[in-house]
Amino acid sequence: MLELSLMQILLISLYAFISDVDGLTFQMGLSNAIFAGAFTGIVVGDIKLGLAIGATLQLMGLGVATYGGASVPNYKAAAMLGTAFAAITGQSIEFAIGIAVPVGILLTHMGTLVRFVNVFFQHKAEKYADEANLTGVSRSNALCCLTWGFGAAIPVFLGLYFGSEVVGFVTDKIPVWLLTGLKVSGKILPAMGIAILMRYLPLKKFYPFMILGFAIAAFLNVSLVGVAIIGFAIAAIWLMIKNQGLQVQSQDEGGDIDD
Structure with a gap:
């Protein structure tokens, strides 16, 4: 001891x-x-x-x-x-x-x-x-x-x-x-x-990401650092898609106003 x-x-x-x-x-x-x-x-x-x-x-x-x-x-x-x-x-x-x-x-x-x-x-x-x-x-x-x-x-x-x-x-x-x-x-x-x-x-809104992270960690034998990197990449992709959608929406609304 x-x-x-x-x-x-x-x-x-x-x-x-x-x-x-x-x-x-x-x-x-x-x-x-x-x-x-x-x-x-x-x-x-x-x-x-x-x-x-x-x-x-x-x-x-x-x-x-x-x-x-x-x-x-x-x-x-x-x-x-x-x-x-x-x-x-x-x-x-x-x-x-x-x-x-x-x-x-x-x-x-x-x-x-x-x-x-x-x-x-x-x-x-x-x-x-x-x-x-x-x-x-x-x-x-x-x-x-x-x-x-x-x-x-x-x-x-x-x-x-x-x-x-x-x-x-x-x-x-x-x-x-x-x-x-x-x-x-x-x-x-x-x-x-x-x-x-x-x-x-806010799991009710983002529960698919939680399920994906659990599956990667449990079944693909990826370390926590790897899961964190994958999660960061997915979050960045999601933000890019969301921002592009907002830009398209604002352009469409601007076109409607001009018409």
Whole structure:
């Protein structure tokens, strides 16, 4: 069983801190699950594993956002802990995803706690705004960002620091049927993520393209990159035909007006 060093744990925890602050400020994409999984994979020495877990969780999170203050699973932290646990135990990707998703859901409560704490700083910012104290407003907002950063880094650090003992206990003590269930759920959850994404797509209008893409991927053994290239080409052809139809229609309407 792989043991993570303290330096590896600190690096991953630091990434969790920076990525949460980035999501509130610069928004460079560091808080995406695929980047979190890739970084964790680099740290633990298996970037392929990190990319596979991060990309799967990223797919589950497509079309899901925290609009209106709604809480969604913390897929970024799930990707980091799932990648680390998979590297520690040597288990399959499906097992890691089955572990990571409940962890991500559990960490949504940490986000709720951070929101409660930040209410204090926001009230301070409002007070400073009434006093026209721009420095105080900036300081209060900066403290809110730090709270979010620590709210992400602390659970990741604790999960990784005690992870080997906890995961070792889980893999040794829990029954085989539960491990099998976690692996099965790990295979089902990506399909659920695709279903959530499809819920927001205009499939009633473009369902032939979806069927064509599924057939190409399932029966012609084409990679996802190949399917994406074919889809881009079909979309470009469809737009060209549509634009030509609009031009012909506008010309016909102009001719009718002249007559």
